[in-house]
Amino acid sequence: SSIMSLSEAEVQSARGAWEKMYVDAEDNGTTVLVRMFTEHPDTKSYFTHFKGMDSAEEMKQSDQVRGHGKKVFSAINNMVQHLDNSEAFLGIVTPLGKKHATQLKIDPKNFRIICDIILQLMEEKFGGDCKASFEKVTNEICTYLNNIYKEEGW
DSSP: OOSSSOOHHHHHHHHHHHHHHHTTHHHHHHHHHHHHHHHOGGGGGGOTTTTTOOSHHHHHHOHHHHHHHHHHHHHHHHHHHTTTOHHHHHHHHHHHHHIIIIISOOOTHHHHHHHHHHHHHHHHHHOHHHHHHHHHHHHHHHHHHHHHHHHTTO
């Protein structure tokens, strides 16, 4: 059963859009994080080892930024693979949300920020249709994460 308000056709086109991004998971993931840290410098405060980095160039070269960019993309990739299986999807999104809420104490608004930057990059690289087909997925992911945060008392 699909978790979402997404039709089978929407799931397929979202997967197609995401695949284009995921081919270069590390580079695209890095670009997304560097933009987030540059445009929203407060987000850097959660990453102690990124704090001292001011230039985008320095961040791009950092193994830690690259590693985390890849991690973010892998997590989204897992979710995208299970858009049509609510149990599996929740099995991925729930521990991720709990960890960010309780251990890491990341403000949930940052999920929306990162999703918006992903959509922006998709549009730049692959056009508006690509972005449009993935937009609903990012909304669903953010909604689920926000619900987990609420359950954790945010």
